[in-house]
Amino acid sequence: MPERVSMPKQPVEARRRNFDEVAQGLTAAQAAAEARRCLQCKNRPCTTGCPVEVDIPGFVRLVAAGDPIAAARLIKEKNALPAICGRVCPQETQCEAACVLGKKGKPLAIGYLERYAADCERAATREGPAVSARPDGPQVAVIGSGPAGLTCAADLARGGCRVTIFEILHAPGGVLRYGIPEFRLPKAIVDEEIRYVESLGVEIKLNAGIGQLYSLPELFSLGYEAVFIGTGAGLPHFLGIPGENLNGVYSANEFLTRTNLMKAYLFPEYGTPIKVGRRGAVVGAGNVAMDAARTALRLGAEEVTIVYRRSRAEMPARAEEIENAEEEGVRFRLLTNPVRVLGEDGWVTGLECLRMELGAPDASGRRRPVPVPGSEFVVPAETVVVAIGQGPNPVLTRGVQGLALNDRGYIIADAETGATSLPRVYAGGDIVTGSATVIAAMGAGKKAARAILRELKR
């Protein structure tokens, strides 16, 4: 059995100072060879690992046969965003985790092949085989144009609905636009896949903040027969330690939004500034923290340190992203908990931290980090980015009667249908689960679309 293909990447020295995509994609020969490794199992274990139900053996067979465009079209029957998913899905815990090849060797590189097929199709054609929404179909409102909203909208349009997505920012995509950096997910690809969703008959209304421009109940009086809420987890968490409002402390959301949505890395050609000092410290160890650390390097920081209170085994980021960050020179201070942001004249100078050791398992099943008394030390930094997650934005739900929220402010929705406590109001993605993955949000959008179509047919 041939070895699993490895992804060609930009050389480290070049990429740590540019925003171009790191992973370069497979060649035709690499993709065909990798696709031929697929065993085409009868019981298709990989598909059970896919939240959006992609026919994985089917598309892989088409890639192996040298027809990536047909492969992409097959994927798109289930997943409107294959070039995005091929890049940012954690395949290692989903489809690839279930791959039989993985029992003895390395699993099939399903994500790389999905990306390859989608990229080939995009290069070959501008327009996919679009199905338009029926002009007399029921109107459905989707709030938020992130992964959950786009997926829900695409499936609803395919099911004959006239869909309007309301997006609060000036560009669609949600976290795909403002959160995930260009070097991991080029915005031209996000643009193309959103254009595909629009080609299905979905209308995207930008600069439209539901909750203030229109209330949730008002959407029904405007003629929408159902509403899907996919607003994400928008409100950044801070650490709640002294010094957090010093100049130079960013939330990861702000740091990444300035860079990705506003293109601050092109300042002053673009009007939005960003300031990065010689040394950066990023608190947290999820994918967002890796994105922030790698962005800080590209913005000119000489030294960037990830500060995380647990150990390597508990780091929530994908192994691939941790590896990329390490290759680029990001340092890791593990079992380290910040207790105070230090400053001088109002500007950050460092993070005062305590060393931790692992104690007994906590509620999450991970061993709880316990501070080592007297172990205080300082991580010097002129820029600090707090990447410890987000909470729900209250603007949409503020003042909506009868919409049940849990004690953390997230919307309570049925795991199978996305149904909320209000009739014909559905929700999915991070606004229901808290910070999770692009693909989990897409899966929730898909399930909700199915439930909405069923409800509207009654």
Next chain:
Amino acid sequence: MPLIVEQRILAPRVSWLRVAAPEVAAKAEPGQFVMVRLDEKAERIPLTIVEADREEGTIVLVIQEVGRSTADLVRLRAGDTIRDLLGPLGRPTEIERVGTVVCVGGGIGVAPILPQARRHREVGNRVLGIIGAQTKELLILEEEMRAGCERLLVTTDDGSYGRKGLVTDALAELLAEEQAIASVTAIGPVPMMQAVAELTRPYGIKTIVSLNPIMVDGSGMCGSCRVTVAGATKFACVDGPEFDGHAVDFVELRRRQSFYREEERRAVAAAGEGCRCRNA
């Protein structure tokens, strides 16, 4: 794209724009703001909604040139468009019938105080207005404020018009004269709002200030606009922009507002060098 239907110059480097934005106008309340992005490469900046005409479907924005982004907005004329306009944002001002209220506007802050004075009057409050500027030619919206207030005191720092002095000098007089002031609302430069809050503190008069920290999205997503109020971190965009002036950490606010001063200078310098590609 929202169209500018009318434009006036209120003072040197201060522009008044009436913008067609029917959906925003239909919902806007005093105290709320919009985020504006002039073109593809521009910053998003927050601007208070000065007026909302629901029938005409327009809102009024007043802009003072303080950096490159505001300079580009001040250059706009009727017939031009703004690429992106998001709003209304923020919590509306809570205005109820309470008796006598004072509305203080300093500099460009006269623009956002105007809708508040008008609404106070509509609900039946006795409105005492104070407006001020550095010098006569920088004083804006005096007639409109006069029409919205029962009494209006005008100050200029240099004495070129009205009384010589600061708006806080006039406020000190009012506080001494008037017995039953229910609230003071102050909008203007941070040092002015801070001075107003210090002045009213011994009287225990409810004092509302409208804060203008740096924002990026304006929707609660980034936390750039965080301010400390009564010891707790608040986001001005979704928790404000108005807060209890006696509880705001103004020192921190001023410091945070200065975060990008160096970059602002670079942006202005770059614009001056003829790097105007986005207007090409």
